[in-house]
Amino acid sequence: MREALNVLLNNVKKEMSACPWENPYAYADFLAQTYYYVCHSTRLLGLAAGLCRVDRDLLHRRFVQHIGEEKLHERLALNDLRGLGLKLEDFPERSITKAFYEAQYYKIERLDPTALFGYILLLEGVAVSLCPEIYQRIARAHGKQCANFLRVHVEEDVDHLPKAFAQIEGLSASQKNDIMINMAQTADLYGKIIAQAAQSPSVDARARAA
Numbered sequence: 001m002r003e004a005l006n007v008l009l010n011n012v013k014k015e016m017s018a019c020p021w022e023n024p025y026a027y028a029d030f031l032a033q034t035y036y037y038v039c040h041s042t043r044l045l046g047l048a049a050g051l052c053r054v055d056r057d058l059l060h061r062r063f064v065q066h067i068g069e070e071k072l073h074e075r076l077a078l079n080d081l082r083g084l085g086l087k088l089e090d091f092p093e094r095s096i097t098k099a100f101y102e103a104q105y106y107k108i109e110r111l112d113p114t115a116l117f118g119y120i121l122l123l124e125g126v127a128v129s130l131c132p133e134i135y136q137r138i139a140r141a142h143g144k145q146c147a148n149f150l151r152v153h154v155e156e157d158v159d160h161l162p163k164a165f166a167q168i169e170g171l172s173a174s175q176k177n178d179i180m181i182n183m184a185q186t187a188d189l190y191g192k193i194i195a196q197a198a199q200s201p202s203v204d205a206r207a208r209a210a
Contacts, residue, residue, distance in 0.1 A: 008187035015191040019198040022141040029197035031081040032091030038074040048113035076149040083146035118182025124161040127153035
């Protein structure tokens with residue numbers, strides 16, 4: 001599974017490296033979409049924790065612990081957006097963003113709570129493997145005061161990925177297969193979120209008007 005994650009991260013890296021992070025509107029769109037889906041992080045974890053059977057107490061407690069680790073992270077993205085001097089309402093939630101997190105509710109409720117690990121692994125992998133370079137680009141272009149969401153995930157949340165892998169080790173082959181499918185789906189949709197932020201007509205129009 002680690003090898004599969006690395007392949008998916010390399011695919012996502014192409015979109016992330018090509019994104020014009022130095023353009024404040026492209027970065028702001030990313031922050032807005034991040035805010036919209038991160039608002040659901042603790043809710044998804046809470047749903048997964050609540051649907052864990054009693055004999056999966058370690059998994060239940062890990063989901064609960066992770067809720068505390070993700071608490072209020074959406075506000076970091078919102079504050080970074082405001083630090084750019086821009087407003088959330090100027091960057092509506094995209095359909096791809098809705099699809100990104102809405103699918104997780106279905107997987108948790110209809111497949112198995114452990115399917116959420118596909119979403120977790122991909123996002124935590126992005127934070128650990130890809131975001132350090134992006135953080136440096138954003139900090140240089142816009143200042144560290146506008147990059148706190150990425151800073152926290154790059155510097156403080158590095159243990160989330162090994163914790164997720166530790167929980168997966170004892171799962172069944174069927175559960176691991178659901179995780180793999182979700183991981184690939186999450187990578188595809190996340191790459192599209194980045195691509196849309198980079199290629200939005202609003203980005204070009206605002207850049208010309210600036």
